[in-house]
Amino acid sequence: MAFVRHLMSRYFFHISGSDPFHDVEGMDLPDDRAAWREAKRLVRDIENNLEPGGDWHLNVVDGVGSVFVLSVKSRRAR
């Protein structure tokens, strides 16, 4: 188990926009691809935190800096 942990990096998933959330704990993941999978799964956050006209942005950050940015923009069309 210690061996596996050594190969993991910590990623943080910060949400900004209408309903921001600062990820204090982060997640240990093996690589950027795994972080991207988690990022997509995290889009479900809009279920409870996005109203029409609002926006939702995810910034996935590792020890070096920003890895991915994922944005959901909404607009009431009428």
Add this chain to the structure above:
Amino acid sequence: MPASLFIKRVEHVIDLSPEDRAALGSIRVVERSLAHREPLWREGDKPVQCAVLLSGFLCRHKVANDRDQILVFSVPGDFPDLQTLHLGSIDHNVLSIGASRVGLISHERIKNVINASSRLTHLFWRETQLDAAMFREWVCNVAARDSLSRVAHLICEMEARLAIVGLVENGSFNLPFTQQDIANATGMSNVHVNRTVQELRKRGLITWEARTVKILNKKALRELGEFVPDYLHQHSLA
């Protein structure tokens, strides 16, 4: 069988005769301790025993889409693997969450007991039906409900099931689940669970310190989670 928790749970709904109780009490059980995350069964095993959970928690899970999907948690008094009596193999993994203790009963012994009593046959059959009822609700939880409701529902369900076997005190209960366990059970991301639990705390619905959860507002949490305990079928059959 140190079946007191199992009997405690079913006697709410079924009148066990003295003979039934004696028969259950006399089943020989081999106790086994499991360490955190130690598997009781792995997917594909062909067990010749069934287990009754004596203390602690188990989870039943499968890997799908490279993700750990927890299918259900087991609480003391539950049999996580009755299907192996008739289905031969187990199609999912059964793991300990935290340290736990199970009582192993050979299939032969269970079959002897149920062959001798049609009432006990129905008791074990009903147990598998309860299992199915929980899975039906689980489907609704991981599919239809939104994230806040999902986690609220899960906490409500754990409280209700633990209360039935006397493991809730003043709304407080031991729950050694990590955020990742909750995430695996609800199909959410770990970070999302973190956010959701914080939200439940902020709304004054629960406290969650280390391994202790306390429901502060049961009515509101149940409403948020759409939790109605009917599917646990704890009402009397009579």
